[in-house]
Amino acid sequence: MPPLPIWQFDVLLLILVVLFAVVALSIRNLMGAAVVFGAYSFMMCLIWAGMGAVDVAFTEAAVGAGVSTVFVVSTLYNTSATMRSRPGGLAFKLFIGLVVTIAGAFLLSALPDFPKWGASDSPVNAKVAPYYILNTIADSHVPNVVTSVLADYRGFDTLLETTVVFIACIAIYSILRVDKAKLETGEPAAAPVPRYDPGDSLIVRQASRFMVPFMQLFALYVIAHGHYSPGGGFQGGVILGASLILLAISFDLKSLLRQWSEKTLMLLVAAGVFLYAAVGLACMFMGGDYLDYVFLDSILPGEKDMARSHGILLVEIGVGITVMFSMIAIHINLASNGRFDRGL
């Protein structure tokens, strides 16, 4: 069997990515730009999968092509879907072009200093990666090296990544959230233009009601099975969040807010990061370093290697909780224009 034409496929995908990027920037209708941007993300997802980075591809598909498209659409719902102001004149455009060209030239000039892609004698592939690949089973019983690197060997990075999601959610919340009391005394808010409401349709409601439990089950599988297959807290959390966002879109925002009040949502966003940090602190109390799960072996079942495996599971659950409720809180903020009453 001849080898698959994999690099030709990559070149095709890269051409499509550049094409979609240009189209997304030049299109005047912002709703169209959002859709093209989703397609761009999906092409990136295929490229990651082709490079063997299945976990990254999974995240790109869930976040880039899925939830962020919903975010853009719900932002457009409250603003306007057509671009009105034109950016600057010719001189301004030339200036921008000059800046971008110079910055790109700097970046390209640094390119020869990088080791060749996949070179076996580069520092990463010669020292660090072989250690992870050889020791991950003995250390933590986790065959998926990506998960053990993400949550165990480089647990600090992931803790800070989760904190970034948390901070993003808090930032959006504090910028968009409107105080109801202030709103009533101030000028009346502009009445929202009546638009298509999927909640009207029985078919959409029943179909999403049927799909949501399976989505949530799959998301739990992704979080819990991340040790053995692509997946983990980020991907599973996004899918869990997306399942509730689907409910919010196909029914209405109110029914989601009845289940998850604003206070519960924000508390849970913080609780996930707290769980992650608390696991780290527990390791310190047991006499080890921060996030050194080996020292949890006396309170977690199993031997030392299984303690690390369970520690990874605990922090992945923390990541999942934060990501899930951040996605929901961001969606509610964007869709209801910070009012937390009704919206897309």
Added chain:
Amino acid sequence: MDFLGYILISSGVVFFLGTTIGLLRFPDFYTRMHAAGKGDTLSTVMILIGCICLNPAQEDGSGLLLALKILLIINFIFIGSPTATHAMMDAGNKAGATPWRKDSK
């Protein structure tokens, strides 16, 4: 079994081609969505069933899980894709897209 798989996948690709042509050539919003919704669902399902035929479940149980997962995906596409088409049609109707008639233009 392999032969059946190839036939299913190639006819799925042919249906995809028909979907694309329909999407580009049909005169109005509704007929285009009709082509996209029906053709897309059918061809995706055919290609996925073809994939199951190329990796059939063996007697020792290998391939069974893969077939089951693909069946789940088929189930989802079968529900999700027509629902999305319906939602878009409904939205188009409410936004005032007029259906094409033989005597218009």
